[in-house]
Amino acid sequence: MQLNDKVAVLTGAGSGIGRALALALAERGCHLALADINAAALAETAQQARAVGVRASEHVLDVAKREQIAALPQAVMAEHGQVDLLINNAGVALGGDFHQVSEADFDWLMAINFDAVVCMTRAFLPLLKQRPVARLVNISSLFGLITPAGQSAYCASKFAVRGFSNALRLELRGSPVGVTVVHPGGVATSIATSARLADDISKQDAARNLERAQRLLRMPPSKAAAIILRGIERDKARVLVGNDARLLAWLERLMPTNYWRLLPGLAREPERQP
Template sequence: MQVNDCVAVLTGAGSGIGRALAVALAQRGCHLALADVNAAALAQTAEQVRAEGVRVSEHPLDVANRASVAALPQAVMAQHGQVDLLINNAGVALGGNFDQVKTEDFDWLMAINFDAVVCMTRAFLPLLKQRQAARIVNVSSLFGLITPAGQTAYCASKFAVRGFSNALRLELQGGPVGVTVVHPGGVATAIATSARPPAGVDEAEHARKLKQAEKLLRMPPPRAAEIILNGIERDKPRVVVGNDARILSWLERLMPVNYWRLLPGIATQKTN
Protein backbone atom coordinates (compact mmCIF):
# COMPACT_ATOMS: atom_id res chain seq x y z
CA MET A 1 0.00 0.00 0.00
CA GLN A 2 1.31 3.41 -0.98
CA VAL A 3 0.08 6.12 1.40
CA ASN A 4 0.90 9.08 -0.85
CA ASP A 5 -2.31 11.04 -1.52
CA CYS A 6 -4.30 8.66 0.69
CA VAL A 7 -6.46 9.74 3.63
CA ALA A 8 -5.70 8.24 7.03
CA VAL A 9 -7.87 8.38 10.13
CA LEU A 10 -5.63 8.22 13.19
CA THR A 11 -6.74 8.05 16.83
CA GLY A 12 -4.51 8.95 19.75
CA ALA A 13 -2.81 11.51 17.52
CA GLY A 14 -2.02 13.99 20.29
CA SER A 15 1.17 12.38 21.58
CA GLY A 16 3.57 9.45 21.52
CA ILE A 17 3.36 6.95 18.68
CA GLY A 18 0.23 8.67 17.38
CA ARG A 19 1.94 12.01 16.87
CA ALA A 20 4.99 10.32 15.35
CA LEU A 21 2.75 8.38 12.95
CA ALA A 22 1.00 11.59 11.93
CA VAL A 23 4.31 13.24 11.10
CA ALA A 24 5.65 10.22 9.21
CA LEU A 25 2.42 9.86 7.21
CA ALA A 26 2.42 13.56 6.33
CA GLN A 27 6.03 13.33 5.17
CA ARG A 28 4.88 10.59 2.78
CA GLY A 29 2.16 12.84 1.38
CA CYS A 30 -0.78 11.28 3.26
CA HIS A 31 -3.72 13.50 4.19
CA LEU A 32 -4.87 13.16 7.79
CA ALA A 33 -8.02 13.08 9.88
CA LEU A 34 -6.55 13.29 13.38
CA ALA A 35 -8.48 12.36 16.53
CA ASP A 36 -7.61 12.64 20.21
CA VAL A 37 -9.42 13.24 23.48
CA ASN A 38 -6.97 16.08 24.29
CA ALA A 39 -7.95 18.94 21.99
CA ALA A 40 -4.88 21.05 22.85
CA ALA A 41 -2.43 18.24 22.13
CA LEU A 42 -4.36 17.41 18.96
CA ALA A 43 -4.00 21.00 17.76
CA GLN A 44 -0.24 20.85 18.34
CA THR A 45 0.07 17.72 16.22
CA ALA A 46 -2.10 19.21 13.48
CA GLU A 47 0.00 22.37 13.37
CA GLN A 48 3.16 20.31 13.10
CA VAL A 49 1.97 18.13 10.20
CA ARG A 50 0.37 20.96 8.22
CA ALA A 51 3.90 22.19 7.60
CA GLU A 52 4.29 19.16 5.30
CA GLY A 53 1.66 20.58 2.95
CA VAL A 54 -1.01 17.90 3.42
CA ARG A 55 -4.69 18.36 4.16
CA VAL A 56 -5.40 17.95 7.89
CA SER A 57 -8.64 17.88 9.88
CA GLU A 58 -8.88 17.86 13.69
CA HIS A 59 -11.49 15.78 15.49
CA PRO A 60 -11.54 16.03 19.31
CA LEU A 61 -12.87 12.59 20.22
CA ASP A 62 -13.46 10.36 23.18
CA VAL A 63 -13.15 6.96 21.49
CA ALA A 64 -15.12 5.38 24.34
CA ASN A 65 -18.17 7.44 23.35
CA ARG A 66 -19.99 5.27 20.81
CA ALA A 67 -22.21 8.06 19.53
CA SER A 68 -19.19 10.27 18.83
CA VAL A 69 -17.41 7.43 17.04
CA ALA A 70 -20.50 6.70 14.93
CA ALA A 71 -20.65 10.36 13.86
CA LEU A 72 -16.97 10.57 12.94
CA PRO A 73 -17.12 9.05 9.40
CA GLN A 74 -19.54 11.73 8.21
CA ALA A 75 -17.27 14.47 9.60
CA VAL A 76 -14.20 12.96 7.96
CA MET A 77 -15.93 12.50 4.61
CA ALA A 78 -17.10 16.12 4.67
CA GLN A 79 -13.46 17.21 4.98
CA HIS A 80 -11.68 14.61 2.83
CA GLY A 81 -14.17 12.75 0.63
CA GLN A 82 -12.52 9.35 1.15
CA VAL A 83 -10.84 7.11 3.73
CA ASP A 84 -8.03 4.72 2.78
CA LEU A 85 -6.37 3.94 6.10
CA LEU A 86 -7.73 3.55 9.63
CA ILE A 87 -5.17 3.45 12.45
CA ASN A 88 -6.65 2.56 15.84
CA ASN A 89 -3.84 3.80 18.07
CA ALA A 90 -5.56 5.38 21.10
CA GLY A 91 -4.90 3.56 24.35
CA VAL A 92 -4.53 3.86 28.12
CA ALA A 93 -2.86 1.84 30.88
CA LEU A 94 -3.92 0.73 34.33
CA GLY A 95 -1.62 -0.60 37.01
CA GLY A 96 -2.32 -3.10 39.78
CA ASN A 97 -3.15 -6.76 40.28
CA PHE A 98 -6.64 -7.95 39.35
CA ASP A 99 -7.93 -7.92 42.94
CA GLN A 100 -6.72 -4.31 43.34
CA VAL A 101 -8.45 -2.97 40.23
CA LYS A 102 -12.00 -1.65 40.56
CA THR A 103 -14.63 -2.92 38.14
CA GLU A 104 -15.23 0.58 36.78
CA ASP A 105 -11.50 1.07 36.12
CA PHE A 106 -11.26 -2.29 34.32
CA ASP A 107 -14.29 -1.34 32.21
CA TRP A 108 -12.83 2.12 31.51
CA LEU A 109 -9.66 0.59 30.08
CA MET A 110 -11.50 -2.03 28.01
CA ALA A 111 -13.78 0.64 26.54
CA ILE A 112 -10.82 2.64 25.23
CA ASN A 113 -8.34 -0.11 24.36
CA PHE A 114 -10.68 -2.68 22.82
CA ASP A 115 -14.30 -1.59 22.46
CA ALA A 116 -13.21 1.57 20.64
CA VAL A 117 -11.20 -0.48 18.14
CA VAL A 118 -14.31 -2.50 17.34
CA CYS A 119 -16.55 0.58 17.10
CA MET A 120 -14.09 2.52 14.92
CA THR A 121 -13.73 -0.47 12.63
CA ARG A 122 -17.48 -0.90 12.36
CA ALA A 123 -17.91 2.81 11.61
CA PHE A 124 -15.25 3.06 8.88
CA LEU A 125 -15.28 -0.37 7.25
CA PRO A 126 -18.03 0.52 4.71
CA LEU A 127 -15.95 3.50 3.53
CA LEU A 128 -12.75 1.45 3.37
CA LYS A 129 -14.47 -1.18 1.25
CA GLN A 130 -15.19 1.48 -1.38
CA ARG A 131 -11.47 1.93 -2.09
CA GLN A 132 -9.36 -0.22 -4.44
CA ALA A 133 -6.85 -0.79 -1.64
CA ALA A 134 -7.34 0.08 2.02
CA ARG A 135 -6.07 -1.04 5.40
CA ILE A 136 -7.05 -1.21 9.06
CA VAL A 137 -4.14 -0.95 11.50
CA ASN A 138 -4.83 -1.89 15.11
CA VAL A 139 -2.17 -1.12 17.71
CA SER A 140 -1.93 -3.91 20.26
CA SER A 141 1.21 -4.20 22.44
CA LEU A 142 4.04 -6.43 23.52
CA PHE A 143 1.53 -7.22 26.28
CA GLY A 144 -0.71 -8.63 23.58
CA LEU A 145 1.96 -11.32 23.21
CA ILE A 146 3.16 -11.88 26.80
CA THR A 147 1.40 -11.58 30.15
CA PRO A 148 3.29 -9.95 33.05
CA ALA A 149 1.75 -9.86 36.51
CA GLY A 150 0.11 -6.58 37.44
CA GLN A 151 -1.20 -6.04 33.89
CA THR A 152 -4.36 -8.14 33.89
CA ALA A 153 -6.62 -5.46 32.43
CA TYR A 154 -4.10 -4.17 29.92
CA CYS A 155 -3.17 -7.64 28.69
CA ALA A 156 -6.84 -8.59 28.38
CA SER A 157 -7.47 -5.57 26.16
CA LYS A 158 -4.39 -6.00 23.99
CA PHE A 159 -4.88 -9.75 23.51
CA ALA A 160 -8.46 -8.91 22.50
CA VAL A 161 -7.17 -6.44 19.88
CA ARG A 162 -4.84 -9.13 18.57
CA GLY A 163 -7.57 -11.78 18.33
CA PHE A 164 -10.07 -9.39 16.77
CA SER A 165 -7.53 -8.24 14.18
CA ASN A 166 -6.45 -11.74 13.20
CA ALA A 167 -10.01 -13.01 12.77
CA LEU A 168 -11.09 -9.88 10.89
CA ARG A 169 -8.17 -10.27 8.49
CA LEU A 170 -9.38 -13.74 7.51
CA GLU A 171 -12.95 -12.51 7.09
CA LEU A 172 -11.82 -9.70 4.76
CA GLN A 173 -9.41 -11.85 2.77
CA GLY A 174 -9.87 -11.48 -0.98
CA GLY A 175 -11.31 -7.98 -0.70
CA PRO A 176 -9.71 -4.54 -0.84
CA VAL A 177 -9.24 -4.11 2.93
CA GLY A 178 -6.21 -5.58 4.67
CA VAL A 179 -5.63 -5.75 8.42
CA THR A 180 -2.38 -5.17 10.28
CA VAL A 181 -1.91 -5.69 14.02
CA VAL A 182 1.00 -3.87 15.68
CA HIS A 183 2.87 -5.00 18.79
CA PRO A 184 5.16 -2.21 20.08
CA GLY A 185 7.71 -3.07 22.76
CA GLY A 186 9.43 -0.46 24.92
CA VAL A 187 8.65 2.78 23.09
CA ALA A 188 9.40 6.00 24.98
CA THR A 189 5.86 7.32 25.39
CA ALA A 190 3.91 8.45 28.44
CA ILE A 191 1.45 5.55 28.47
CA ALA A 192 3.23 3.68 31.28
CA THR A 193 4.13 6.70 33.39
CA SER A 194 0.59 8.10 33.08
CA ALA A 195 -1.09 4.79 33.92
CA ARG A 196 -4.06 5.11 36.27
CA PRO A 197 -3.02 3.75 39.70
CA PRO A 198 -5.27 1.22 41.45
CA ALA A 199 -7.20 2.46 44.47
CA GLY A 200 -5.59 1.90 47.84
CA VAL A 201 -2.08 1.18 46.53
CA ASP A 202 0.82 2.89 48.30
CA GLU A 203 1.86 5.95 46.27
CA ALA A 204 5.58 5.39 46.86
CA GLU A 205 5.32 1.78 45.66
CA HIS A 206 3.36 2.87 42.60
CA ALA A 207 5.98 5.52 41.80
CA ARG A 208 8.75 2.94 42.15
CA LYS A 209 7.07 0.60 39.67
CA LEU A 210 6.54 3.44 37.21
CA LYS A 211 10.23 4.32 37.42
CA GLN A 212 11.15 0.70 36.71
CA ALA A 213 8.80 0.62 33.72
CA GLU A 214 10.20 3.88 32.35
CA LYS A 215 13.71 2.37 32.18
CA LEU A 216 12.45 -0.15 29.62
CA LEU A 217 10.89 2.50 27.35
CA ARG A 218 13.83 3.25 25.08
CA MET A 219 12.80 3.39 21.43
CA PRO A 220 12.00 6.94 20.19
CA PRO A 221 8.43 7.21 18.86
CA PRO A 222 9.59 8.40 15.39
CA ARG A 223 11.59 5.19 14.98
CA ALA A 224 8.56 3.13 16.01
CA ALA A 225 6.40 5.05 13.53
CA GLU A 226 8.82 4.30 10.69
CA ILE A 227 8.75 0.58 11.49
CA ILE A 228 4.95 0.60 11.56
CA LEU A 229 4.62 2.50 8.29
CA ASN A 230 7.14 0.24 6.58
CA GLY A 231 4.95 -2.68 7.64
CA ILE A 232 1.83 -0.96 6.30
CA GLU A 233 3.49 -0.25 2.95
CA ARG A 234 4.55 -3.90 2.71
CA ASP A 235 1.02 -5.11 3.58
CA LYS A 236 2.34 -7.03 6.58
CA PRO A 237 -0.33 -8.74 8.70
CA ARG A 238 1.72 -8.27 11.89
CA VAL A 239 4.36 -5.71 12.87
CA VAL A 240 6.48 -6.34 15.97
CA VAL A 241 8.25 -3.13 17.01
CA GLY A 242 11.61 -3.36 18.76
CA ASN A 243 14.18 -6.02 19.58
CA ASP A 244 12.64 -6.52 23.02
CA ALA A 245 9.26 -7.34 21.49
CA ARG A 246 10.80 -9.67 18.90
CA ILE A 247 12.87 -11.57 21.48
CA LEU A 248 10.01 -11.95 23.94
CA SER A 249 7.60 -12.93 21.17
CA TRP A 250 10.00 -15.68 20.11
CA LEU A 251 10.51 -16.78 23.73
CA GLU A 252 6.76 -17.00 24.35
CA ARG A 253 6.31 -19.19 21.28
CA LEU A 254 9.20 -21.42 22.39
CA MET A 255 8.04 -21.72 26.03
CA PRO A 256 4.36 -20.68 26.07
CA VAL A 257 3.85 -21.58 29.76
CA ASN A 258 7.27 -21.25 31.39
CA TYR A 259 8.84 -18.32 29.51
CA TRP A 260 8.34 -15.95 32.45
CA ARG A 261 10.97 -17.78 34.50
CA LEU A 262 13.66 -16.26 32.25
CA LEU A 263 12.32 -12.71 32.20
CA PRO A 264 13.63 -11.35 35.52
CA GLY A 265 17.17 -12.10 34.33
CA ILE A 266 16.50 -10.50 30.94
CA ALA A 267 15.01 -7.38 32.56
CA THR A 268 18.01 -7.08 34.89
CA GLN A 269 20.44 -7.26 31.97
CA LYS A 270 18.48 -4.63 30.01
CA THR A 271 18.47 -2.11 32.88
CA ASN A 272 22.15 -2.52 33.86
Protein backbone atom coordinates in the same frame (compact mmCIF):
# COMPACT_ATOMS: atom_id res chain seq x y z
CA MET B 1 0.22 0.10 0.04
CA GLN B 2 1.34 3.43 -1.36
CA LEU B 3 0.57 6.23 1.09
CA ASN B 4 1.04 9.29 -1.09
CA ASP B 5 -2.22 11.20 -1.61
CA LYS B 6 -4.17 8.72 0.53
CA VAL B 7 -6.31 9.66 3.54
CA ALA B 8 -5.62 8.17 6.97
CA VAL B 9 -7.81 8.30 10.06
CA LEU B 10 -5.67 8.15 13.20
CA THR B 11 -6.81 8.05 16.82
CA GLY B 12 -4.63 9.08 19.74
CA ALA B 13 -2.89 11.56 17.45
CA GLY B 14 -2.06 14.12 20.12
CA SER B 15 1.10 12.55 21.49
CA GLY B 16 3.48 9.59 21.55
CA ILE B 17 3.27 7.04 18.77
CA GLY B 18 0.13 8.73 17.42
CA ARG B 19 1.84 12.06 16.81
CA ALA B 20 4.90 10.34 15.37
CA LEU B 21 2.69 8.34 12.99
CA ALA B 22 0.86 11.49 11.91
CA LEU B 23 4.09 13.28 11.04
CA ALA B 24 5.59 10.24 9.31
CA LEU B 25 2.42 9.84 7.25
CA ALA B 26 2.53 13.53 6.34
CA GLU B 27 6.12 13.12 5.16
CA ARG B 28 4.85 10.42 2.80
CA GLY B 29 2.19 12.77 1.40
CA CYS B 30 -0.72 11.15 3.22
CA HIS B 31 -3.61 13.42 4.20
CA LEU B 32 -4.85 13.08 7.75
CA ALA B 33 -8.03 12.97 9.78
CA LEU B 34 -6.58 13.26 13.27
CA ALA B 35 -8.53 12.37 16.41
CA ASP B 36 -7.69 12.81 20.08
CA ILE B 37 -9.45 13.69 23.31
CA ASN B 38 -6.95 16.48 24.02
CA ALA B 39 -7.87 19.39 21.75
CA ALA B 40 -4.68 21.38 22.38
CA ALA B 41 -2.36 18.45 21.70
CA LEU B 42 -4.41 17.51 18.65
CA ALA B 43 -4.12 21.03 17.24
CA GLU B 44 -0.34 20.96 17.70
CA THR B 45 -0.02 17.68 15.81
CA ALA B 46 -2.26 18.96 13.01
CA GLN B 47 -0.26 22.18 12.71
CA GLN B 48 3.00 20.24 12.39
CA ALA B 49 1.46 17.97 9.76
CA ARG B 50 0.12 20.88 7.72
CA ALA B 51 3.57 22.43 7.72
CA VAL B 52 4.70 19.44 5.66
CA GLY B 53 2.06 20.28 3.04
CA VAL B 54 -0.79 17.82 3.59
CA ARG B 55 -4.40 18.36 4.59
CA ALA B 56 -5.01 17.60 8.27
CA SER B 57 -8.43 17.83 9.83
CA GLU B 58 -8.90 17.87 13.61
CA HIS B 59 -11.55 15.81 15.36
CA VAL B 60 -11.80 16.05 19.14
CA LEU B 61 -12.92 12.57 20.07
CA ASP B 62 -13.46 10.52 23.21
CA VAL B 63 -13.17 6.99 21.84
CA ALA B 64 -15.08 5.67 24.86
CA LYS B 65 -18.18 7.50 23.60
CA ARG B 66 -19.88 5.40 20.93
CA GLU B 67 -22.06 8.25 19.73
CA GLN B 68 -18.95 10.33 18.99
CA ILE B 69 -17.40 7.49 16.99
CA ALA B 70 -20.65 6.99 15.07
CA ALA B 71 -20.60 10.65 13.99
CA LEU B 72 -16.94 10.64 12.94
CA PRO B 73 -17.16 9.04 9.46
CA GLN B 74 -19.52 11.74 8.19
CA ALA B 75 -17.23 14.46 9.53
CA VAL B 76 -14.18 12.86 7.92
CA MET B 77 -15.89 12.37 4.57
CA ALA B 78 -17.01 16.00 4.59
CA GLU B 79 -13.36 17.04 4.95
CA HIS B 80 -11.60 14.47 2.76
CA GLY B 81 -14.10 12.56 0.62
CA GLN B 82 -12.43 9.18 1.16
CA VAL B 83 -10.74 6.96 3.75
CA ASP B 84 -7.91 4.63 2.74
CA LEU B 85 -6.30 3.84 6.07
CA LEU B 86 -7.61 3.55 9.63
CA ILE B 87 -5.11 3.36 12.49
CA ASN B 88 -6.64 2.55 15.88
CA ASN B 89 -3.89 3.85 18.13
CA ALA B 90 -5.60 5.47 21.14
CA GLY B 91 -4.96 3.64 24.39
CA VAL B 92 -4.57 3.91 28.15
CA ALA B 93 -2.87 1.89 30.89
CA LEU B 94 -4.00 0.69 34.29
CA GLY B 95 -1.67 -0.67 36.96
CA GLY B 96 -2.65 -3.17 39.64
CA ASP B 97 -3.39 -6.82 40.23
CA PHE B 98 -6.87 -7.98 39.26
CA HIS B 99 -8.09 -8.02 42.87
CA GLN B 100 -6.89 -4.42 43.32
CA VAL B 101 -8.49 -2.99 40.19
CA SER B 102 -12.05 -1.79 40.52
CA GLU B 103 -14.75 -2.95 38.12
CA ALA B 104 -15.19 0.65 36.96
CA ASP B 105 -11.50 1.06 36.16
CA PHE B 106 -11.34 -2.29 34.36
CA ASP B 107 -14.35 -1.33 32.23
CA TRP B 108 -12.86 2.13 31.57
CA LEU B 109 -9.70 0.59 30.15
CA MET B 110 -11.53 -2.00 28.04
CA ALA B 111 -13.82 0.68 26.60
CA ILE B 112 -10.84 2.67 25.31
CA ASN B 113 -8.36 -0.07 24.42
CA PHE B 114 -10.68 -2.65 22.89
CA ASP B 115 -14.31 -1.57 22.53
CA ALA B 116 -13.23 1.60 20.70
CA VAL B 117 -11.21 -0.49 18.22
CA VAL B 118 -14.32 -2.52 17.44
CA CYS B 119 -16.54 0.57 17.18
CA MET B 120 -14.08 2.46 14.96
CA THR B 121 -13.76 -0.60 12.73
CA ARG B 122 -17.52 -0.93 12.45
CA ALA B 123 -17.85 2.78 11.65
CA PHE B 124 -15.14 2.97 8.98
CA LEU B 125 -15.04 -0.49 7.39
CA PRO B 126 -17.78 0.34 4.84
CA LEU B 127 -15.73 3.34 3.67
CA LEU B 128 -12.52 1.31 3.52
CA LYS B 129 -14.25 -1.30 1.37
CA GLN B 130 -15.09 1.37 -1.19
CA ARG B 131 -11.39 1.97 -1.96
CA PRO B 132 -9.33 -0.07 -4.44
CA VAL B 133 -6.75 -0.75 -1.72
CA ALA B 134 -7.23 -0.01 1.97
CA ARG B 135 -5.85 -1.07 5.32
CA LEU B 136 -6.98 -1.32 8.92
CA VAL B 137 -4.18 -1.07 11.48
CA ASN B 138 -4.77 -1.91 15.14
CA ILE B 139 -2.14 -1.10 17.74
CA SER B 140 -1.85 -3.90 20.28
CA SER B 141 1.23 -4.10 22.52
CA LEU B 142 4.11 -6.21 23.71
CA PHE B 143 1.58 -7.08 26.41
CA GLY B 144 -0.59 -8.55 23.70
CA LEU B 145 2.14 -11.19 23.42
CA ILE B 146 3.22 -11.73 27.03
CA THR B 147 1.41 -11.34 30.35
CA PRO B 148 3.33 -9.80 33.26
CA ALA B 149 1.78 -9.66 36.71
CA GLY B 150 0.06 -6.42 37.57
CA GLN B 151 -1.20 -5.94 34.01
CA SER B 152 -4.23 -8.21 33.84
CA ALA B 153 -6.56 -5.48 32.56
CA TYR B 154 -4.11 -4.08 30.01
CA CYS B 155 -3.14 -7.54 28.77
CA ALA B 156 -6.80 -8.53 28.44
CA SER B 157 -7.43 -5.52 26.21
CA LYS B 158 -4.35 -5.95 24.05
CA PHE B 159 -4.82 -9.69 23.58
CA ALA B 160 -8.39 -8.88 22.57
CA VAL B 161 -7.12 -6.44 19.95
CA ARG B 162 -4.77 -9.12 18.66
CA GLY B 163 -7.48 -11.79 18.43
CA PHE B 164 -10.01 -9.44 16.85
CA SER B 165 -7.49 -8.29 14.25
CA ASN B 166 -6.36 -11.80 13.33
CA ALA B 167 -9.90 -13.11 12.90
CA LEU B 168 -11.00 -10.04 10.95
CA ARG B 169 -8.06 -10.43 8.58
CA LEU B 170 -9.32 -13.88 7.58
CA GLU B 171 -12.88 -12.63 7.23
CA LEU B 172 -11.74 -9.86 4.88
CA ARG B 173 -9.78 -12.09 2.53
CA GLY B 174 -10.79 -11.28 -1.02
CA SER B 175 -11.79 -7.72 -0.10
CA PRO B 176 -9.71 -4.58 -0.72
CA VAL B 177 -9.05 -4.23 3.03
CA GLY B 178 -5.95 -5.67 4.64
CA VAL B 179 -5.50 -5.89 8.40
CA THR B 180 -2.30 -5.25 10.33
CA VAL B 181 -1.85 -5.77 14.07
CA VAL B 182 1.09 -3.95 15.69
CA HIS B 183 2.94 -4.98 18.84
CA PRO B 184 5.17 -2.15 20.06
CA GLY B 185 7.76 -2.98 22.67
CA GLY B 186 9.28 -0.36 24.93
CA VAL B 187 8.52 2.92 23.18
CA ALA B 188 9.33 6.13 25.09
CA THR B 189 5.84 7.59 25.43
CA SER B 190 3.93 8.98 28.42
CA ILE B 191 1.72 5.91 28.81
CA ALA B 192 3.47 4.81 32.01
CA THR B 193 3.41 8.22 33.68
CA SER B 194 -0.22 8.81 32.70
CA ALA B 195 -1.41 5.33 33.69
CA ARG B 196 -4.29 5.04 36.15
CA LEU B 197 -3.43 3.08 39.30
CA ALA B 198 -5.59 0.93 41.53
CA ASP B 199 -6.58 2.78 44.70
CA ASP B 200 -4.82 0.50 47.16
CA ILE B 201 -1.41 0.46 45.47
CA SER B 202 1.06 2.05 47.87
CA LYS B 203 3.11 5.05 46.80
CA GLN B 204 6.25 2.95 47.19
CA ASP B 205 4.96 0.20 44.90
CA ALA B 206 3.70 2.78 42.39
CA ALA B 207 7.10 4.49 42.27
CA ARG B 208 8.89 1.15 41.89
CA ASN B 209 6.59 0.05 39.08
CA LEU B 210 7.00 3.38 37.28
CA GLU B 211 10.79 3.19 37.55
CA ARG B 212 10.76 -0.33 36.14
CA ALA B 213 8.48 0.72 33.28
CA GLN B 214 10.60 3.76 32.43
CA ARG B 215 13.70 1.58 32.13
CA LEU B 216 11.93 -0.49 29.48
CA LEU B 217 10.58 2.46 27.45
CA ARG B 218 13.57 3.41 25.32
CA MET B 219 12.69 3.51 21.62
CA PRO B 220 11.89 7.00 20.24
CA PRO B 221 8.30 7.23 18.94
CA SER B 222 9.62 8.41 15.57
CA LYS B 223 11.53 5.14 15.13
CA ALA B 224 8.47 3.12 16.13
CA ALA B 225 6.37 5.04 13.60
CA ALA B 226 8.89 4.36 10.83
CA ILE B 227 8.76 0.61 11.56
CA ILE B 228 4.96 0.61 11.62
CA LEU B 229 4.66 2.48 8.31
CA ARG B 230 7.15 0.16 6.62
CA GLY B 231 4.93 -2.70 7.71
CA ILE B 232 1.86 -0.97 6.30
CA GLU B 233 3.61 -0.27 2.99
CA ARG B 234 4.61 -3.92 2.77
CA ASP B 235 1.09 -5.16 3.63
CA LYS B 236 2.35 -7.02 6.68
CA ALA B 237 -0.17 -8.88 8.81
CA ARG B 238 1.85 -8.39 12.00
CA VAL B 239 4.46 -5.80 12.93
CA LEU B 240 6.76 -6.31 15.91
CA VAL B 241 8.26 -3.00 16.97
CA GLY B 242 11.65 -3.30 18.65
CA ASN B 243 14.12 -6.04 19.49
CA ASP B 244 12.31 -6.63 22.78
CA ALA B 245 9.04 -7.40 21.00
CA ARG B 246 10.77 -9.72 18.52
CA LEU B 247 12.69 -11.55 21.24
CA LEU B 248 9.74 -11.96 23.57
CA ALA B 249 7.42 -13.08 20.76
CA TRP B 250 9.91 -15.84 20.00
CA LEU B 251 10.39 -16.70 23.68
CA GLU B 252 6.65 -16.91 24.31
CA ARG B 253 6.27 -19.37 21.43
CA LEU B 254 9.19 -21.44 22.75
CA MET B 255 8.08 -21.41 26.42
CA PRO B 256 4.40 -20.38 26.40
CA THR B 257 3.82 -20.83 30.15
CA ASN B 258 7.32 -20.48 31.64
CA TYR B 259 8.96 -17.66 29.69
CA TRP B 260 8.53 -15.32 32.67
CA ARG B 261 11.22 -17.28 34.55
CA LEU B 262 13.77 -15.77 32.19
CA LEU B 263 12.48 -12.20 32.56
CA PRO B 264 13.53 -10.80 35.95
CA GLY B 265 13.00 -7.27 34.64
CA LEU B 266 9.33 -7.95 33.91
CA ALA B 267 8.29 -10.80 36.19
CA ARG B 268 7.52 -9.73 39.72
CA GLU B 269 8.88 -11.91 42.49
CA PRO B 270 6.12 -13.92 44.16
CA GLU B 271 5.01 -12.72 47.56
CA ARG B 272 6.34 -14.78 50.45
CA GLN B 273 3.67 -16.41 52.55
CA PRO B 274 3.96 -15.95 56.33
